[in-house]
Amino acid sequence: MIDDELRPRARPIPDRCADGPGTIIVGIDGSESSLHAAAYAAGMARRQRSRLVVVYVRKLAAPALPLAGAAVAVMDAQDEIERELRAAMEQRVGILDIDVELVVRTGEPYTELIEVADQVHADAVIVGRSTKLLHRVMGSLAVKLVRAGRWPVTVVP
Template sequence: MESVFERGTDGPKVIVAAVDGSITSLRAASYAAGLARRQGAELVVVYVAGGSAMANFIPAAGAAVDEAQHDVATELRAQVETGAAQAGIRARFIERKGDPFNEISKVCTKVVADAVIVGASTSQGHRLVGSIGIRLVRAGLWPVTVVP
């Protein structure tokens, strides 16, 4: 029988925020940073560079997309480091490559996440196949907050 005093019941100690550079993901990261500050929790910000369909057709395009995604990650890392220092919170930035759902899930498992914060999808296609937020909720492994 589970106890009502399980890990995470007194507030999150490790909060994972997934970012992709979109306005909703940046709002989610801001929300997660505020929550981390109020809870005295560690903030783990994850950026996942997805594969490019163009790379299958034009090899040179794949390299350009990889470089652009790495540039986005570098900018996001700098924002996280600066913001964490200003807010006085512990934060780290993790850059991954692959399927966003799988990579975010792996990071959450590795850091023993108590909460996951993501931005709402702005893609029309996600109504059919499901957004990252919906997939994380369906996995049922962590409390997930989707920020509009």
């Protein structure tokens, strides 16, 4: 006979699934593959009842740009991408009923994604596939994130 003190006790069921990721990070840059990654991440966050942190990293204007106007054009394009991302999130997040946050940083995408992932205690990272030939040869953001070995990384085509 098992003593009541030794009998396993039923745990209350939490509001969200305990076996899935609590916080999912998705990196977006406005490219088609990053938008696919965002859609995939949003679906996963909805199904797993996870928090979704969308990270957009604005790149620093290259000091080697020959014309000052070119740097301004890059910044204007990044401003437009950020506005579009905010608008898309406002329109679609309410429908999905997920906890989502947009984080905008300036710098190198790998460094900024890792920093945000550490700050929010990410359980998973999702990014889009790189379409640049040089990244396929020298290593993409996704490959660098996998090599960091801190969380599961999903690469969406």
